[in-house]
Structures are given as structure tokens and as C-alpha cells.
Amino acid sequence: MEYNWNWSILFEEQYLNWLISGFGWTVSVALSAWCIAIVIGALVGVGKTVPNKVIRGICATYVEIFRNVPLLVQMFIWYFAVPEMLPDDWGRWMKRDMPNPEFVTAVVALGLYTASRIAEQVRAGIETVPPGLTAAATAHGLSVGQTYRYVLLPISFRMIVPPLTSEFLTVFKNSSLALTIGLLELTAQSQQIAEYTFQGFEAFTAATVIYVCIALVATVLMQLLEKYTRIPGYVGKEG
Amino acid sequence: MQLKKTFLTAIVALGFSAPVALAEAHGGTLAKIASSGEIVIGHRESSVPFAYLDENQQPVGYSIDLCMKIVDAVAEELDQELTVRYVPVNPKTRIALMANGTIDLECGSTTNNLTRQQQVEYLPVTFVTGTKILTRKDSGINSVADLDGKVVAVAQGTTNERALLAAVEAAGLDVKILPVRDIAEGMLSLETDRVDAYTSDHILLHGAVTKSKSPEDFVVVGDFLSFDPYALMVRRDDSAFELVGKKALAEVFRSGEINAIYAQWFDPLGVPADPLLLAAFQLGALPE
Amino acid sequence: MADFDFNVIWSSLPFLWQGLQLSLWLTFLSIIGGIVLGTLLALARLSGILPLSLIAATYVNLIRSVPLILVIFWFFFLVPLAIGRPIGSFYSALIAFVLFEAAYYSEIMRAGIQSVKQGQVHAGQSTGLNYWQIQRYVVLPQAFRNMIPILVTQGIILFQDTSLVFVVSLRDFMTASSIVARTEGRLVEMYLFAAVVYFVICFSGSMLVRSLKSRMST
Numbered sequence: 195m196e197y198n199w200n201w202s203i204l205f206e207e208q209y210l211n212w213l214i215s216g217f218g219w220t221v222s223v224a225l226s227a228w229c230i231a232i233v234i235g236a237l238v239g240v241g242k243t244v245p246n247k248v249i250r251g252i253c254a255t256y257v258e259i260f261r262n263v264p265l266l267v268q269m270f271i272w273y274f275a276v277p278e279m280l281p282d283d284w285g286r287w288m289k290r291d292m293p294n295p296e297f298v299t300a301v302v303a304l305g306l307y308t309a310s311r312i313a314e315q316v317r318a319g320i321e322t323v324p325p326g327l328t329a330a331a332t333a334h335g336l337s338v339g340q341t342y343r344y345v346l347l348p349i350s351f352r353m354i355v356p357p358l359t360s361e362f363l364t365v366f367k368n369s370s371l372a373l374t375i376g377l378l379e380l381t382a383q384s385q386q387i388a389e390y391t392f393q394g395f396e397a398f399t400a401a402t403v404i405y406v407c408i409a410l411v412a413t414v415l416m417q418l419l420e421k422y423t424r425i426p427g428y429v430g431k432e433g
Numbered sequence: 434m435q436l437k438k439t440f441l442t443a444i445v446a447l448g449f450s451a452p453v454a455l456a457e458a459h460g461g462t463l464a465k466i467a468s469s470g471e472i473v474i475g476h477r478e479s480s481v482p483f484a485y486l487d488e489n490q491q492p493v494g495y496s497i498d499l500c501m502k503i504v505d506a507v508a509e510e511l512d513q514e515l516t517v518r519y520v521p522v523n524p525k526t527r528i529a530l531m532a533n534g535t536i537d538l539e540c541g542s543t544t545n546n547l548t549r550q551q552q553v554e555y556l557p558v559t560f561v562t563g564t565k566i567l568t569r570k571d572s573g574i575n576s577v578a579d580l581d582g583k584v585v586a587v588a589q590g591t592t593n594e595r596a597l598l599a600a601v602e603a604a605g606l607d608v609k610i611l612p613v614r615d616i617a618e619g620m621l622s623l624e625t626d627r628v629d630a631y632t633s634d635h636i637l638l639h640g641a642v643t644k645s646k647s648p649e650d651f652v653v654v655g656d657f658l659s660f661d662p663y664a665l666m667v668r669r670d671d672s673a674f675e676l677v678g679k680k681a682l683a684e685v686f687r688s689g690e691i692n693a694i695y696a697q698w699f700d701p702l703g704v705p706a707d708p709l710l711l712a713a714f715q716l717g718a719l720p721e
Numbered sequence: 722m723a724d725f726d727f728n729v730i731w732s733s734l735p736f737l738w739q740g741l742q743l744s745l746w747l748t749f750l751s752i753i754g755g756i757v758l759g760t761l762l763a764l765a766r767l768s769g770i771l772p773l774s775l776i777a778a779t780y781v782n783l784i785r786s787v788p789l790i791l792v793i794f795w796f797f798f799l800v801p802l803a804i805g806r807p808i809g810s811f812y813s814a815l816i817a818f819v820l821f822e823a824a825y826y827s828e829i830m831r832a833g834i835q836s837v838k839q840g841q842v843h844a845g846q847s848t849g850l851n852y853w854q855i856q857r858y859v860v861l862p863q864a865f866r867n868m869i870p871i872l873v874t875q876g877i878i879l880f881q882d883t884s885l886v887f888v889v890s891l892r893d894f895m896t897a898s899s900i901v902a903r904t905e906g907r908l909v910e911m912y913l914f915a916a917v918v919y920f921v922i923c924f925s926g927s928m929l930v931r932s933l934k935s936r937m938s939t
Contacts, residue, residue, distance in 0.1 A: 478890070478900060521892065526890065625908075
């Protein structure tokens, strides 16, 4: 194989700046989408366990739709199709006047998709709470809302921290799909460097190393959170 | 080593009469094509009229026709039937896929420049164009200077991208760039009002407008921001294959067949051959 | 707001069907390859041989922290350079998927192997089977059986992942839909249609998983 290695290109100002900016977009997309995903995922996940059939049905439908369509298709629908389905001035707002359309679209698409996966974790978490506790809460005269507020949610949210770690890592990886709608995040920037310098190995290695570092940091953070939220006596029951 | 020597002696002994052995002596792309019986063509999907998909999603166009001449010449050189395999490429992938051997011949709308020649080689020039701006007639954009504060789409990995960035920087303008994948996506972003202008090669903009649903809404404006001589791309350091390509094109240029091929693809667009291009054809028509 | 024309789907069905076949074929081969390699990785990781388990663990964790698109880029552009000959876009994609998904399948198989009770292994040992025989005849069949629903679920995810070959223009169902959407200027219709097709296939898959699960728990 003939290949002229040249690692120094990664430290040339222009390309280093590209990598840094790509890293910035990757982290921004992932964290913003994560916030949306946590909120909606928690609501939908709880919704799937409530006694009300209509709410349960709506939430179950949400999960099935968003889980069974590839993220790339969802991204394209939000970016290419939705603005055309809306009234003209709304569509125009989405495409032009909205600040940073590519970024916002990527965050919404990734957030809603990830929410469907988090919802499943939340539901599973709630269902692992022994039914005796719910019964005891009802016997104490707690309403459904109170049962969730004081019994089910505090326990289940602390139990689902470990499975959420892997979802948290996934959101960073999935943020790379934003490149398909023109957001120059980390993967796109590394490809652009490969294209400008013809040093593909170096460029992709740089991106790979950065992703691995992100994963390591994210894992450590989640492990700290896990330690902090662990319920004494409950450990081991899950796994 | 010993084997190779014997092999070479054998070829010399045969007086270069056996075509297959000849092909293998060439090494490189010809040998690869001879042993697989297949030539891999990288083509663009929306470079009207150079290489794009027809209604049956088959690649057609000016560059494709010229490439077919080269395929015929290769088949003749190797004296064997060849199957053609098409691999779609885009501006971001074409050079890497040529350099790494995935495609043997790139038939699209690729500018021949010296930076790229570090990675790939080109056959003689087959078209001459340059970067311009496509916009809506009512946009009020007439040149680069009017792009201040506007959103402009440009395909990633093209010479247009660099030309636009350079022009914008030179004029000190504030332009938001939307990177797109290819001409179809660029045109789409203009048609759906996502951007105010789309920058690409003049002829490609012309082709894209002709194919659009409302050609009368768009206009190509401004001076040329770059000089883009197009050429078919081949692998670097493979003079044997390159020669077959050059010979085939020289024959097309010399015989005047080029005029018919040109007319077939460019007359519908109303683009007569530029004197510069005609000169390029003449210069490419090397004698045997 | 544009008027919609769903006829475009009907007229481009043959082309879309070709794309879907590529998607399904890529999925099928990647599942097989991913499970085989993933099982080997899981065995290596649980083998108790330090260098072997270390290599397997590093591989799995490395792949699991990198986006699939980046892995596809690696294999599409750089592997032909590294091995010195082209392997074609489909095979580049296939290798990328097998190596990527193997990391995920190996975690599933590891859990599966660990779900087999130690008593089974001891029973195998007492009947004179060696390590590989125990894995081959006792542990893996049960691990595999226990994990079938999760393996199928991962298969559905894999099918969705194949849409990412769009980034290298390989003509799967997603790319085919995109081509039609763009050349015909029918974005809304084509992307909604693509969503429906993916949904029907993946939803049927998850129904299958559900019925497998309930059959296994009884």
C-alpha cells in the first residue's frame, strides 16, 4: 500500500478549527436532543403505564411510530417534507427565518426519535416497581397522580439510570446523521478534511478518537450519576 | 520474481501476439479489467447533461457516451467482451473512490485541476465551463456582491465551493453557506426557497434549470468565479489505461463524431460549443 | 403548499423494489455475519484467556463508541487502499455492517451465554466434554435460544441502519426513494412512502418479537 502519512495536517490551523467546530456541533446537537428526549420520553413512558386507555394508546402509538422508522427517514421528513406540508408562510419560517434551520431540525428529529427509546426504558422501569407498592399507596388513599409522584417515579427513575447510559452514548453517535441535512458536525468535518487534504486515514482517525473520548467522558459521568442515584438494597435485582 | 521473468520472456517470445498476456503485461487497470471481464464506471446522478439518471434510472449523458467509446476501445484492446458496472458517485466520493480503486473511469462533470492531479489523472478536456450563480428572477441578485446577508447552497467537495468561499471572502461579505450533496439537492433547496441562490458550474446550472418544473422562474447571473475545464477521470500512474482512453477520445475528436455527440446532449439546452471548447477538441485530436 | 401526487410512487415501484431488495439482502447477510462474529467475540471475551478477552473487549467498546456513518466512511474509502484492491461498494458496506453490528451482537450473545446456568457447564464437564464441546453442544444452543427475541430486535435495528448507506450513494431503498423524490420533485410523497414501508416491515418484526417472547415465557 502506498500512502503518505502526514499527521501534521490535523494541527494545521484551518483543519484543527474544522475539527473543533465539528466537535462543538456534535456536542450541541446531542445534548439539546437529549434534553428533549428526556422530557418527552419520561412523559410518554409514564403515559404508557397510566390507567387511562386513551392516553396509553396515544403514547404506545408514538413509541411504535418513532421506533420503527429509521432516524434518517425521520430526519428527511422533518427537513424536506414537513415545511412543504405546512401553510406557505409557516414552511418558509421553518426553512429560512427560524434560526439555524439545520441545527434545529436535527435536534428535533433526534430528540423525538430518542424519546421513543427512553419512553420504553421509563415504562420498563415503572413496571419493575413491585405492584405491592402501588397497592399500598392506593390503600393509603393516594390518588393516581400522587402514587406516581411519591412512589412510582422516584423509584423507577433511579432504576433506569444504568440503561439510560447506553442511550446517552447513542445520542452522540446518532447526531452524526445531521450531516445528511447539511450540518457540518464532527463526522462531516472529518470527511471534509479527508477531501481537502487527501489524508483520509488521519482525518477519520481524529474523528474516531474524539468520539471515543466523548464516549469515555459520557460513561464516567453516567457512572457517577448511577452511584449517586443507586437505591440501597435494590441493586442486583434489575440485572 | 523468477515467475515474472519467465512470464515476460514468454510474452517477448510470443511477440506480443496474445492479447490477454499483453493486458497482464500492462498491469494496473487493464489487467484488472481483463481478469474480471468488468469495467467499473463511476457516474454522477444529476449532472445534466453530462451524467444523470433517465426515467428508467439508468445513467445517460454526454460524459457517459464518451465513456462508452472508451469502454469499446478497452474491449478491443483486450479483445474480450466487457460488462459495464455503474457505481453512483457524488462530489464528495468520486476522487476517493477513484484513488482507492473502486471505480476505473469517472464519467461526470469533474474539473481537471492540479490539486486533484495529486490523487487522480485526467483524460483530455471534454468541456469548458466555470462557476456562476443561479437564483430566482425576482431575487434581485445579479452578482456575488448581492449575496451579502443571503443563504447560498453549494455542493460539498466541488471547485465551486472553493471559488465561492474565495469570492465571498475577497469581497468581505456575510454569506450563509448551506452545504448540499449534489446538483439535485442544490436545485431542490433553491426550488423550495430554502436558499436565495445556488452556486455551481454554469452549464450544470443551465441543465438543472431545463430539467426543473418551472424553468422560467430562474436565471443564471454574475461573472465566472472560476475556470473549470471538465475531463473524464482515470487512475493516477497508469499510463497504459490512460493511453487507451486518450486514443479513443482522439479518434472521436478527429473523426468529427464528437459533433454529433455534442449536439445530441447540448442542442436541447441551446448551448452551442464554445470556440475554446472546439479548440480543445482540435488539440485533443492527436494523430495516430 | 404544493399539491400532492402519489402516482409517482406507482410508476417508480420497480426501481424502489430493487432498492428494497438490496436493503433486505444487506440486512440478511449482515445479521448472519454479525451473529457469527459477535458469538466469537463473546466467546473470546468470556474465555478467561486475558489477551483474548482484552482484545475482544477493546474491539467491542471501540466500535460501540463510534457512529455507524463514520464506520461506513472508513470502509468505503480506506479499506480498499489498505488491502490494495477494490472490493466494490456493496461488499464495502457489507463488511462495515458486519464488523459494526458484531460488536452489538457480541454483547447480546455474552448476556445469552451468561444466562445459561453454571450447572449445565458442570454437567458437561462431568460427562467428559472439553471446553469447546461444552460451548458447541451445551451453552451456545441455549444461549441462542434465550436470546432469539433480542437478536431479532437487533435485526430490526440493523435493517433501519442499512438506510445509512445513503451517505455513500449505494442504491438501497432509502437512496432509491431519495433519487425518485429529487428527480420528480416529490419529496413529501416519497419520504412519507419510505417511512410507511420501513414502518410496516419493522412493526411486523416487532410483533414477531412480541409473539416469540410470549411463546417463550409460557
